[in-house]
Amino acid sequence: MELTSAAAGLLRRLRAAHGPLMFHQSGGCCDGSAPMCYPAGEFRTGASDVLLAELRVTGVGEPVPFWMSRSQYERWSHTRLVVDVVDGRGSGFSLEAPEGVRFLIRSFMA
Template sequence: MAERVAVTDEAAQLLRRLVDEHGTVMFHQSGGCCDGSAPMCYPEGEYRLGERDVHLGDLPIGEGYHPVPVYISGEQYAVWRHTALTIDLVKGRGSGFSLEGPTGYRFLTRSDVCAPSDPPGG
């Protein structure tokens, strides 16, 4: 199976800074609502995963750092199942709920269509 999630160098750099400040982190890809379809970054364990959430993969952010897991809701995965996602970073105000909010940058999901597959891990 092709990689379903990746990270840009710029996003990995900010993730290292957030890990240094907050400990291990995770992403949950939002499916809409108040923050659009923003990837939300939380301290690991702060966001309660549901039984339908899908683990897309882990982002390598640098030597000496644990990979950052990325999840997406089952409903959103059904819509984006033929898409490979890249977590990127752009200037702007992040979500008030996501850790990058006060940094002057925000995480952004970029996507590419990929071959159909079963959900990751199964």
């Protein structure tokens, strides 16, 4: 799993404002298939989730865990995943929402 420079920059700003962070991406409808950024520990993961990566971001003291629902992971396990950020409105529950941008996953055949 990789990060674009835009995603890394946004994570640095969010970390400064909110403390340690985490991602979760479910396989649900609506914004459920978009990565959601939360303060670390604010989203409960369970047996139906897979820890895909602990993202290292220059300027952030701790890794940012990236969790995905097992069902979503099974569909994307054969791809290379890149966390990116684009202009637009995402979910109001994800920390970047007030910034006018949203995280998204770009997938490429591995």
